[in-house]
Amino acid sequence: MARKQSDYLAALLAEEEGDAASAAPPREPAELRSRTTTLLGRESALARVASGEVRQVTQLLLDPARVRIWPGNARNYDLLSEAQCRELIDSIIAEGGQKVPAVVRRVEGDPNHDYEVIAGTRRHWSISWLRANSYPDMQFVAQVAQLDDEAAFRLADLENRARADVSDLERARNYLAALTTHYGNHQTRMAERLKLSKGWLSKMLKVAAIPDAVIAAFASPHDVQLKPGYALAQAMQDKGEAKAIIGVAQVIAREQAARRDAGQPAIPAPDVLRRLLGASKMMLGEDGGPDPYRYINKYGRDVMSIQAINRHGVTVRLHAHPGADDEEIVTALRHMLSHLESTGQSLKR
Known part of the structure; x- marks a missing residue:
């Protein structure tokens, strides 16, 4: 059993033992009471794990070279740079490693990769950069999830909404691709699954349709924001x-x-x-x-x-x-x- 898993179960056991001990009859001998509550607590904790009420989460230390990027994510990995990830890189160095795990899933039939990143693209890029720049022992910290493509898309979208460095255009084009791939071109269904306004989603999809020849006029795709981009699309x-x-x-x-x-x-x-x-x-x-x-x-x-x-x-x-x-x-x-x-x-x- 992994260290983090055993610590997690130990905490559950401690909680259960405390509850059982407070309910024990005062006339029961201390040694017997302790032994009884420990067994009850352990049985209860293991039962909660087995039933699915409590889920064990395993964190892996991976070589980022063996982890590919899931193409369904909005963020364009090729556009990431040291400047864009500098704050994250500095944070990883200061903390002695990556503290917030990425979310990955296993891949089959790819001899070069064992996992793919669902959420945590910048973390993957930053660890890869650090390994190539004086920190060869840095490990990519990730937890494995079992997700189908639609669930993976929703998870990645939730994370990207909180990221200011994911441009409106990147998200818009990610939505346009997902509309066909995951939602059969039904905008209403997609809006309901993502819990988005149908009007807002419609604007994003129109911005996504602006051709590359027009986007090239801007200094960066990040300059194409939703409001002015929608006026251009109209x-x-x-x-x-x-x-x-x-x-x-x-x-x-x-x-x-x-x-x-x-x-x-x-x-x-x-x-x-x-x-x-x-x-x-x-x-x-x-x-x-x-x-x-x-x-x-x-x-x-x-x-x-x-x-x-x-x-x-x-x-x-x-x-x-x-x-x-x-x-x-x-x-x-x-x-x-x-x-x-x-x-x-x-x-x-």
């Missing part, structure tokens, strides 16, 4: 609007990549959302008026903006400011040409 219900949004998103994605390569800050999420929601106006040139496209440098200053678009060409304004240089202007011009081409306003006739 706008994309119109086919013409959706085409315009995808075109502008591709331009923004290239801008984001250029900024990363140049070590510049990313375009903030509110600015990305504003440009995406105004995509159709940008394509139409707002009835021949000024197009809102502009290129902003790392200091937040305008470098170039489109003033007008018509059949004769495009009127562009170059903004003067301290620190402006020719290379920056050339870069802004290239992005503007890419924007015009992707929105159907190319100068090539």
Whole structure:
């Protein structure tokens, strides 16, 4: 019997013995009373375990390399990093190991893995990182549960609701996959099983349907939050609007990549959302008026903006400011040409 199990049963026995001792007749000899209550307590404790009233929980010390991640979890394991897990890593080091066990289940037919993580993805990542970085003896602490896929999904979802670092988009896409896999595409049934508002679940599922080409416009998928994401999903219900949004998103994605390569800050999420929601106006040139496209440098200053678009060409304004240089202007011009081409306003006739 494992140490923790024996300690747990010992505590039960102590409780039962105390109850039985207080009820013993005062005239009974102390030695006989002690022996009787011990036997009664042990029998009662074991009966409670056998009946299922009390469940024994075994914690295992595992090599994380032998434990895979269950694909039904919302968290994207590949997006985890040392920076995201730094607080947890420091806590594990300070406490001399992982204190809160993960939940795993056994797997069959996989020669490389014995278990898979249902809840505890960040703990698994952190222990794996520690083993590769000066703490080779760190063990992954887990308890084994017998769960079918739907129960595993509900358990993982409950844990993820309390985690601020699980993005709305990750959860939304996890729900969309589960809707088909576990609930036969019945949103009402899914909402009841997860104890969620049907309206809230419906919004999450719509956000999940936003295509990757649009998500790529944001600096990080974590920037796509439920409220603004739902507004974007609603706008994309119109086919013409959706085409315009995808075109502008591709331009923004290239801008984001250029900024990363140049070590510049990313375009903030509110600015990305504003440009995406105004995509159709940008394509139409707002009835021949000024197009809102502009290129902003790392200091937040305008470098170039489109003033007008018509059949004769495009009127562009170059903004003067301290620190402006020719290379920056050339870069802004290239992005503007890419924007015009992707929105159907190319100068090539």
